[in-house]
Amino acid sequence: MKITSxxxxxxxxxxxxxxxxxxxxxxxxxxxxxxxxxxxxxxxVSRTVAKRTPPGQRxxxxxxxxxxxxxxxxxxxxYMVHSYNRNGLCAIGFMDGHYPVRSAFSLLNQxxxxxxxxxxxxxxxxxxxxxxxxxxxxxxxxxxxxxxEADKLLKIQRELDETKIILHKTIDSVLARGEKLDSLVEKSxxxxxxxxxxxxxxxxxxxxxxxx
Amino acid sequence: xxxxxxQSSFRDRTQEFLSVAERLKKSITSGSxxxxxxxxxxxxxxxxxxxAHQSEFNRRASKVGLGIxxxxxxxxxxxKLAKRTSVFDDPTMEIQExxxxxxQDITALNSAVVDLQLFCNSRTEGGVSSDxxxxxxxxxxxxxxxxxxTTKEFKDVLTMRTENxxxxxxxxxxxxxxxxxxxxxxxxxxxxxxxxxxxxGALNNLPQWANGSASSSQLFPRKQMDGExxxxxxxxxxxxxxxxxxxxxxxxxxxxxLQNVESTIHELGTIFNQLATLVSQQGEIAIRIDxxxxxxxxxxxxxxxxxLKYLNSISSNRWLMIKIFFVLILFLMFFLFFVx
Numbered sequence: 310m311k312i313t314s315x316x317x318x319x320x321x322x323x324x325x326x327x328x329x330x331x332x333x334x335x336x337x338x339x340x341x342x343x344x345x346x347x348x349x350x351x352x353x354v355s356r357t358v359a360k361r362t363p364p365g366q367r368x369x370x371x372x373x374x375x376x377x378x379x380x381x382x383x384x385x386x387x388y389m390v391h392s393y394n395r396n397g398l399c400a401i402g403f404m405d406g407h408y409p410v411r412s413a414f415s416l417l418n419q420x421x422x423x424x425x426x427x428x429x430x431x432x433x434x435x436x437x438x439x440x441x442x443x444x445x446x447x448x449x450x451x452x453x454x455x456x457x458e459a460d461k462l463l464k465i466q467r468e469l470d471e472t473k474i475i476l477h478k479t480i481d482s483v484l485a486r487g488e489k490l491d492s493l494v495e496k497s498x499x500x501x502x503x504x505x506x507x508x509x510x511x512x513x514x515x516x517x518x519x520x521x
Numbered sequence: 522x523x524x525x526x527x528q529s530s531f532r533d534r535t536q537e538f539l540s541v542a543e544r545l546k547k548s549i550t551s552g553s554x555x556x557x558x559x560x561x562x563x564x565x566x567x568x569x570x571x572x573a574h575q576s577e578f579n580r581r582a583s584k585v586g587l588g589i590x591x592x593x594x595x596x597x598x599x600x601k602l603a604k605r606t607s608v609f610d611d612p613t614m615e616i617q618e619x620x621x622x623x624x625q626d627i628t629a630l631n632s633a634v635v636d637l638q639l640f641c642n643s644r645t646e647g648g649v650s651s652d653x654x655x656x657x658x659x660x661x662x663x664x665x666x667x668x669x670x671t672t673k674e675f676k677d678v679l680t681m682r683t684e685n686x687x688x689x690x691x692x693x694x695x696x697x698x699x700x701x702x703x704x705x706x707x708x709x710x711x712x713x714x715x716x717x718x719x720x721x722g723a724l725n726n727l728p729q730w731a732n733g734s735a736s737s738s739q740l741f742p743r744k745q746m747d748g749e750x751x752x753x754x755x756x757x758x759x760x761x762x763x764x765x766x767x768x769x770x771x772x773x774x775x776x777x778x779l780q781n782v783e784s785t786i787h788e789l790g791t792i793f794n795q796l797a798t799l800v801s802q803q804g805e806i807a808i809r810i811d812x813x814x815x816x817x818x819x820x821x822x823x824x825x826x827x828x829l830k831y832l833n834s835i836s837s838n839r840w841l842m843i844k845i846f847f848v849l850i851l852f853l854m855f856f857l858f859f860v861x
Contacts, residue, residue: 511827
């Protein structure tokens with residue numbers, strides 16, 4: 310469950326290439342020599358996908374083939390590229406196949422909201438790829454490796470499941486307690502019967518002796 | 522056709538047929554004779570009306586039977602259509618039309634059979650022989666049974682159709698990430714929901730979706746064009762990319778997740794309730810134990826008091842002993858007096 314890269318692009322509704330506004334990539338799990346080429350690959354694919362994502366729509370593209378490099382270290386990349394275009398501002402995420410789609414899209418939503426909050430409308434005037442780093446994106450990349458962070462629904466579901474497990478254990482222990490209480494009731498009723506017999510016996514002792 | 526002649530055997534039973542017809546005619550006339558003088562003028566009319574009734578009844582029964590037969594034929598066609606399921610060639614419209622037609626037929630036949638039954642019942646006042654009435658009731662029952670079996674088959678075919686649809690849906694979901702050309706209808710229906718947020722209306726979605734699938738083929742040569750500017754992209758030719766419209770499935774998955782959460786919370790609620798019931802029951806048990814222990818305590822204290830009294834009486838018994846010894850000594854004195 311890994312996020313490899315998150316990008317924000319500005320899409321023109323006409324056919325020109327989208328402009329990258331923010332980029333955060335984590336290529337550390339590739340070999341050292343492929344990192345730069347993978348970064349370029351990410352940039353290119355995100356541009357292409359953003360161009361093909363119509364405004365107001367979400368899309369996912371799945372790579373399934375082999376990426377053959379000169380150094381054939383990586384022979385296959387399974388990527389899902391999720392893109393969400395909202396009014397010309399497009400957020401793209403490169404994740405592997407295990408990352409749940411819904412969390413991916415909620416993450417993209419969050420990214421777009423954050424971007425609009427921090428940069429307002431200034432992105433509309435951007436003409437060239439911005440090279441500045443947006444720190445939010447970097448920490449988002451590390452924070453959201455676990456999909457539960459990004460998707461509140463997933464988090465809630467997970468917590469509810471844990472609660473359910475705990476409740477099941479509680480009910481089991483309550484049932485055991487019930488059994489113990491039942492045995493206690495038995496014993497205490499036996500005890501009270503025995504004590505009653507004891508009392509009667511003692512009384513009879515007194516009465517019988519009074520003749521003497 | 523008052524009597525059906527058995528044709529499977531080779532015997533010539535025409536004579537029997539003629540005699541039975543004579544007898545029937547006589548019995549009809551005798552039946553109407555028994556009805557008394559009040560119907561004397563209507564006797565010939567009775568005979569005629571009886572015969573007319575009978576032929577009317579037979580006509581309607583034969584019509585109903587024909588209708589049932591046709592309906593069962595249409596039903597077999599429907600069953601064949603519903604069984605012939607393939608993901609791409611889905612004859613939904615025909616199946617729906619045929620279903621509607623068959624339903625109408627079945628309801629019409631139902632009402633016709635009910636009418637027939639009423640008709641048959643209303644005729645029994647006409648003073649016909651019991652054979653005719655039993656024959657007509659048998660015919661009506663047979664028609665009803667056939668209609669029932671037809672309706673049952675219809676229901677079976679419908680259930681089979683829904684199961685097939687479900688299988689389709691599953692298969693479609695399996696394949697929808699790889700092939701996006703299957704029935705665009707559900708996507709089109711749900712598009713407007715998904716794009717309600719954006720300014721671009723629902724109208725854009727359908728052509729864009731179509732463009733999306735068309736663009737997936739264009740993407741290929743496009744990539745090749747762009748790839749020449751960067752050396753590593755020459756090897757992209759071997760990648761397969763699939764564009765998947767996910768807008769509606771995203772919404773669907775959100776809806777599903779929410780429903781899951783809601784049902785989980787509901788289950789948790791029931792679990793808490795059960796927990797509360799168990800604990801309250803156990804509270805009762807605890808109270809009982811407490812009462813038992815109190816009883817035991819009381820008993821033991823009483824017993825302790827009794828034993829103390831016993832101890833006291835034992836320890837203060839010497840007075841009684843002295844009295845007893847006095848009595849004994851008195852007796853000894855008596856004995857001594859008597860002996861000595």
